[in-house]
Amino acid sequence: MISKEEVKDIAQIAKLKFDDDELESFTEKFSLVLDFVHHINVVDTDGVEPCYGIGDENGFFKEYEKEQTLDREEVLKNTTESEYGYFKILKVVE
């Protein structure tokens, strides 16, 4: 069983937050999910290569060419705040 403190620690890494009243029910369901995935620990996988993806074709380098890029105005339409053609956030360096 995972503790509420551990859940809070993981949430911090994931940039999420749980209120105290949410935390109880989340921790409970989260524990069930973790118990469930632990089943695979019984399998002996010594010497087996990990499979990161299925494709067996080698990657390749693209020719360097200037490709069409997205329109700046259109891209900025999806942000909350922009200024002088840039995304605007709060000041992080004094």
Next chain:
Amino acid sequence: MDITNLKSWELRDKILNKEISSYEVTEAFLEKIDEVEDEINAFITIDADRALEKAKQFDQKLMEGEEIGILAGLPIAIKDNIMTRNLRTTCASKMLEKYIPPYNATVVEKITREDGIILGKTNMDEFAMGGSTETSYFGPTRNPKNKSFVPGGSSGGSAAAIAAQESALSLGTDTGGSIRQPASYCGVVGIKPTYGLVSRYGVVPMSNSLDQVGVFGKDVKDAYIALKSIVGYDPLDATSSKKAKLEDIKFEEISLKGLKIALPKEYDELRVEGDQEIREVFKKSLKVFEDNGATIEYVSLPYLKYALETYYLISTAEVSTNLSRFDGIRYGHRALDYNTLDELYINSRTEGFGEETKRRIMMGTYALSQGYKDEHYKKALKLRTLIKNDYDRVFRNFDIILSITSPILPFPFDSVINSPVDMYKADTYTVPVNLAGLCAMSVPMGEVDGLPVGLQITANRFEEKKLFTAAYGFERSAK
């Protein structure tokens, strides 16, 4: 006559023979949407005006004798995690409630080039995580076969749109069963193609190594037309394959004679409570194959038993990294209340994501965290190799594998959703296919208690032709 009853291949013939125009077809489906959408909720966004305009342009093109694409003016609905330029794309999340993509996914470009008419964007589980479409920020979709039940998920809107005759064809995405399971629950055909057959460029990623775009149709030939329109190598997607092609298929020449079918005996150990009646329908379906000259043998895939756990570790690890792009800055929901940059991230993400999405981000973060990474994530990747090897061995001697699509029937709202592990178990038969990058299709095989159940046909990578052979042979004979 209600033309929304017709199969897409029938409508296509009528459009090409000029018996009916694409405009009339599009109008008929839009009328159907008006009529049933309040109850079904298959769509998040409907793009009626633009669809009619495009249909008109297509009819003009046909009149002038120009070359016509395979979709020939057929209406098609697109799952809302596939980017459509200037048309809102939400992933059914509050996070992207107002997101207007500045570009099209490659599949959307292809559909346009092949003369498909995009009707709108379909409902789904938030960020494609779920098996019931109940985690959508825009409310659940209802199963057209029985409105008290879920349509399955995550591509529940795309499946329901076909079953309710709101669209001729639709696109979905499938990471662990998100096309096949809703196809089964709504009584339509759904295909998850081989990994790399269809471009993922412009598709909001959930788990890169497992996600694949696929299609829904009323029957096997409908699904073939839809799939044919989107396959192909795409230099914009590094995981798309140069082998990506779908051969022409002569459906009238299809025969099941000599087809070699494998049945994994491990499925008998993976039974869940209440699957007895679904298995009875499955047995009858096997008989259809045998009666038509196919041979069936039991095989062993010993690592199948661990597929579900393996899937949830790998997919959530990829989910947690993929969804870290949502920072509230460049696009997506931004919290109003924050004092530091960290608070901006945390508050925006906490407000923007729903419960299941958070659970999977948390699980992936945990699986990848220092101290657990080898025990969980690495272990799962090794199991993925073993599962893939199992399939490779079977496909050396067999054409297809048959199973049920889902071990449970469509369920009522607000039931299974409260138990995440039970919801995950509904994916028992579908997730191994994604882990091994294979292709699979769900075709209707009958009903239990008045609810549709699907037969899952699986074939080796890039063997879609065998899927169509088996599925069409079955569909034709089972009638």
